[in-house]
Amino acid sequence: MKISVIITLKKDVLDPQGKVIQQTLDGMGFEDVNEIRQGKYFEIDTKETDNDKAKAKVEEMCKKLLANLVIENYKIIDPK
Amino acid sequence: MKSSVITFPGSNCDRDMDVALKKFGFKNKMVWHADAELPKSDLVVLPGGFSYGDYLRCGSMASKSKIMQSVINFANSGGMVMGICNGFQILVETGLVPGVLLRNKYLEFICKNVFVKINDKKNKYFKNVDNQVLEFHIAHNEGNYFCTNDQLKEIEDNNQIAINYCDENGKIEDQFNPNGSIKSIAGIFNKEKNVLGMMPHPERMIDTSLSGEDGSLFFKNLINNLK
Numbered sequence: 001m002k003i004s005v006i007i008t009l010k011k012d013v014l015d016p017q018g019k020v021i022q023q024t025l026d027g028m029g030f031e032d033v034n035e036i037r038q039g040k041y042f043e044i045d046t047k048e049t050d051n052d053k054a055k056a057k058v059e060e061m062c063k064k065l066l067a068n069l070v071i072e073n074y075k076i077i078d079p080k
Numbered sequence: 081m082k083s084s085v086i087t088f089p090g091s092n093c094d095r096d097m098d099v100a101l102k103k104f105g106f107k108n109k110m111v112w113h114a115d116a117e118l119p120k121s122d123l124v125v126l127p128g129g130f131s132y133g134d135y136l137r138c139g140s141m142a143s144k145s146k147i148m149q150s151v152i153n154f155a156n157s158g159g160m161v162m163g164i165c166n167g168f169q170i171l172v173e174t175g176l177v178p179g180v181l182l183r184n185k186y187l188e189f190i191c192k193n194v195f196v197k198i199n200d201k202k203n204k205y206f207k208n209v210d211n212q213v214l215e216f217h218i219a220h221n222e223g224n225y226f227c228t229n230d231q232l233k234e235i236e237d238n239n240q241i242a243i244n245y246c247d248e249n250g251k252i253e254d255q256f257n258p259n260g261s262i263k264s265i266a267g268i269f270n271k272e273k274n275v276l277g278m279m280p281h282p283e284r285m286i287d288t289s290l291s292g293e294d295g296s297l298f299f300k301n302l303i304n305n306l307k
Contacts, residue, residue: 013226014260016187065144068137068173070180070228 001046003058004077005066008039013071042066051079081106081306083123086151088113088142093128093164093281100283101125104299111147118150122306123160126151126167128219128281138181138222139169148174160204160306161275165220168267168277177270177277178235179227184220185260191219193291194258196243196266196280197250203273204305205242205298213250214243214294216280218258218266223279225261225268232262242267242276 009015015037022036044061048054055076062074083106087094094110101108101123109119113131118124132141142148148170155161155176163171171177184190197213198206227235235241244264246252257264259279267278285295 014182014185014224016183016185020187065136065140068140068180070231071182071226 001049001051001054001079003044003046003054003079005042005044005058005062006039006075006077007042007062007067007072008075009037010071010073040066054079081122081303082120083108083125084111084119084121085109085125085127086111086113086147087127088129088131088145088170090131090133091127091129091166093166093283096281096283097125097127097164100286100295100299103286104296105303113142113145113147115147116150118147118154121154121159123162123302124151124154126161126163126170128165128167131166131170134222137169137173139166139171139173142166142170143173152176155270155275158272158274162205163275163277164281164283165218165223165279168279169222171275171277176275177268178231178240179225179268181222181279182224182226182260183222184224184258189219189221190223190258192217192258194218194266194280195246195248195250195256197246197252198243199241200239200269200273202239203242203269203276205269205273205276205302207301207305209297209301211294211297213246213248214282214298215248215285215292216282216294217284217291218280220259220279223259223261225259225265225279227262235268238271240269240271240273241265242269243278243280 282295
């Protein structure tokens with residue numbers, strides 16, 4: 001089963017990379033962009049076949065390694 | 081005094097630290113990250129470098145390596161653990177010291193000498209250092225110290241800030257903060273002050289012909305405090 005995870009920076013955390021990307025886009029003519037926040041995307045292919053169990057395991061992975069909860073939030077995308 | 085320096089895949093300041101520790105009288109052992117047992121030590125050092133290529137987040141992989149469980153147990157039982165640069169990043173990922181280290185504010189790798197002001201001397205790392213201001217070297221891309229407001233309050237209430245970036249006279253202002261760290265924090269303790277994480281490299285300031293001697297002051301003092 002494949003499960004996806006999106007990690008984003010919490011809203012109070014400065015994202016200098018996102019800011020530079022936004023400024024570059026602005027310079028390229030994309031002037032309507034208010035803000036860009038850069039994040040991370042993971043695709044996890046697991047042997048687990050039970051949907052809930054797989055999600056619970058991925059949640060544990062997020063808490064223990066994939067995200068640093070001081071600065072990041074994680075969102076698990078439901079497997080289809 | 082016995083010390084151990086942990087080498088992770090991608091560490092590159094481990095041998096510099098070995099040279100520095102030996103120069104000031106430590107009997108140092110190099111310890112591989114995949115070992116489970118820590119040799120008997122009075123001080124454990126997590127050195128600078130780019131462990132695991134800085135994948136995922138700096139220090140995140142190294143913080144889960146086999147030796148780290150022994151290092152965490154050692155720290156929790158009061159053992160002295162010092163993380164320099166990438167070692168500091170590893171320490172925050174283990175949770176031994178609070179906060180995180182973000183990308184430098186202006187997105188540049190910074191490699192230069194800086195001045196730091198010792199904020200607290202009631203600990204074994206800085207007790208009896210005569211100077212209030214030390215000149216150290218920094219070389220990092222992710223040294224921008226960040227923590228939540230609740231954590232910051234706790235850190236300040238417990239006097240856990242070890243050193244702040246400053247000018248040569250000890251003035252702490254934004255213009256002397258190289259990387260955007262909250263409160264110009266360059267190094268921080270755990271609550272008990274046996275664990276120290278800091279971005280500057282004292283091991284690069286132990287020889288006048290190469291740089292300076294403020295690292296020598298630090299190490300000489302450290303070994304005396306541990307005796």
